Structure formats: structure tokens, C-alpha cells
Amino acid sequence: MNRTLFPHIEKWLFLLIPLIFFGFYPSYWSKLTDNKTTVQHIHAFFMCLWVIMSIVQPYLILKKKIHAHKMIGKISYVLIVLIVISGYTLIQARYDRVLLRVQDRVETGELQLSPQEVLERVASLQSIGILFLLLLIICYVLAIVHRKKILPHATYMIGAIFTSIDPALDRLIGFWSNSFELEPNFFLTYASQLFAMILLVALAIFQWSKQLSLKPVLVVIGLYTIVFLINNNASETARWRWFAETILFR
Helix, strand or coil: CCCCCCCHHHHHHHHHHHEEEEEEECCCCHHHCCCCCHHHHHHHHHHHHHHHHHHHHHHHHHHHHHHHHHHHHHHHHHHHHHHHHHHHHHHHHHHHHHHHHHHHHCCCCCCCCCCCCCHHHHHHCCCHHHHHHHHHHHHHHHHHHHHCHHHHHHHHHHHHHHHHHHHHHHHHHHHHHHHHCCCCCCCHHHHHHHHHHHHHHHHHHHHHHHHCCCCHHHHHHHHHHHHHHHHHHHHHCHHHHHHHCCCCCC
């Protein structure tokens, strides 16, 4: 495992715990007793299980506990379905909630938007959720398809695990910048995306230094690049609105 992924990857993955805790602290963990929906709590529970699994699985491989690794891997088949269903339901609910909020602001004159522009704005605000849910599905499926080959399986699974980084880090940076009333800049806007990409490029360099095949990691980098390009350049277009409304049945 240390030869395929980063050295001591099982230890580095522990950093997901504070990242997700602090990233979602302002919007979720600090408001557990507030008016949160059941789906929000269910999705958070499943994501906590996903993070725990992400940390435990590399450790089991290093300790040569292959049977336990395979057993948890089979459990993840059910877990990923539950994560996708609960995540999808949350995105649908957020779409409806944001739509009502934007429509209210238009009615009060706070925003000057046409009905079409309202729908485009609401759809654009769902881009991160939709894109990273799709990215998680694709990377996970690729990892399972290649489960009998260590390099592609581990690399694609890292791609799936890293989908937790951007949403958490983006929220953390957003909360931090709002608290200090910082003006938007390149770092604040793209830091979370660049961080994940830097990690993937570093993984590619490491695997290249070990004379391993770069195909899996380049596929993951390509997928992340597509997600970032769509989110930054196409999420406010009519085509994205059509895609979002179609996939969310809205």
C-alpha cells in the first residue's frame, strides 16, 4: 500500500476527521439541536461511516487482514447506495429551498431577475453537490470494477475518498472569509479545488517515481478537472440548468 499510494496513507487519512468536523461545524455540527431534517442526520451518519471505512481499509491491507478488508468492502456496496440516495434527496430539498428563497428576494425587489434567470441561479447553486456526488459514484464504481488489481483499485478509491475534501474545505474557507469579512480573491475561490488537485498531482508524481502505471491516477485527475471546469465555467448556463432540472426531476 505504501508503494502504491502515499507513504503512511493510513495515518494521513485521519486528517479527514478534523477537516470534515470543522468544515461542517458552522452549518451542521453546531446546530444539531436546531430544525434539521431527518435526511440531513441520516446522510451525516452515513458519511461518518464512509470516513471511518476510508481510514480502516488501508490499515487492514497494511496489517494483511485481507478477509476483513474484503468483508468491509462488501458492506460498502450497501453504504455507497445509502450515501447516494440520502445525498441526492438532500440536493433535491436544497434546490426547492433555494428556489423559494430566491423567488422571495425577487418579489421584494432585492434581486432583479427574470423567471429564467431565477431558475439558472438556483441550478448553478446545486453544481457542487451534483458534480461531487457523480464523481463519488464514478470513482467508486471504477474502484470496484478493478478491485482485483491493487494499483487501480487503490487509486480510484482515493479519488472517491477525496470527494469529501472539497465540500468540507470550501465551507471552512467560506466561513473563515465571512468571519473576517475578506474580499473574494483567487485563493478563497479556488483553494479547495486546487488542494484536491495538488494532492492528486503529488500522487501521480509519487507513482511515477515508483515506475507504476499512471493511467488510473490520470483518469482521476481528468475526472476532477472536468468537474472543476464545469463548476467554474458552465454552472450558470442554460445547458447546466437543463441538466440539473433533469437529474433532479425539477
